[in-house]
Amino acid sequence: EDKVVQSPLSLVVHEGDTVTLNCSYEVTNFRSLLWYKQEKKAPTFLFMLTSSGIEKKSGRLSSILDKKELFSILNITATQTGDSAIYLCAVGGYGGSQGNLIFGKGTKLSVKP
Amino acid sequence: EAGVVQSPRYKIIEKKQPVAFWCNxxxxxxxxxxxxxxxxxxxxxxxRYENEEAVDDSQLPKDRFSAERLKGVDSTLKIQPAELGDSAVYLCASSLGRGRIEEYFGPGTRLTVT
Incomplete structure (x- = not known):
């Protein structure tokens, strides 16, 4: 059965800290791994990763994928209170229902002033 | 570019009542x-719809849930009758298709069944 496991489930840090969020997966015919940030309600797209070892970067956020070990990490440096959110990892495969995204439960990040 | 639009944003109903959500x-x-x-x-x-065709509805509880996307644009999700366990946030998302799988989400509808 395809699954996505995120850790930790919750995390409390102080402004300025660096955090690493983890996502491991088992999926048939892996295609892509995606990271989303969810504040209030709507998940917003952060990154899509398809190739191992190539870091994607956007400001203080970066992510990398390891297709051999079947995991990805999302790093946030110099955290700010506005980074407080749930970070969702999702994995998609190829074809039919495998083309659907499977989401993890998310990591709830709280950044204290 | 306008994002995914959903309505209503919140809905409170009693169990056994019907409810519908809309997404553009x-x-x-x-x-x-x-x-x-x-x-x-x-x-x-x-x-999941590709244009007007439901290509994957395997996880839809068909005894009480139904959905349509008649013209391949906006869509409606219905629950009839609602049960207490249906309380949740219902999110609509869209993607370009044609090999592009990044999904963009709407704000969701928070449903409370009492």
Missing amino acids: PISGHNTLYWYRQNLGQGPELLI
Whole structure:
């Protein structure tokens, strides 16, 4: 059965800290791994990763994928209170229902002033 | 570019009542998804449309849930009758399709069944 496991489930840090969020997966015919940030309600797209070892970067956020070990990490440096959110990892495969995204439960990040 | 639009944003109903949610995807996005998200969980797919065709409805509880996307643009998700366990956030998402799988989400509808 395809699954996505995120850790930790919750995390409390102080402004300025660096955090690493983890996502491991088992999926048939892996295609892509995606990271989303969810504040209030709507998940917003952060990154899509398809190739191992190539870091994607956007400001203080970066992510990398390891297709051999079947995991990805999302790093946030110099955290700010506005980074407080749930970070969702999702994995998609190829074809039919495998083309659907499977989401993890998310990591709830709280950044204290 | 306008994002995914959903309405209503909140809905409170009594059990056994019907309820409907509406979604308008990003213009030009062929693929539309309905998800349900329970507290502390990630979104779970209910149904996926490619244009007007429901290509995956395997997770849709068909005894009480129905969906349509008649003209391949906006979509409606209905629950009839609602049960207490249906309380959740219902998210709509869309993607370009044609090999582009990044999904863009609407603000969701928070349903409370009392």
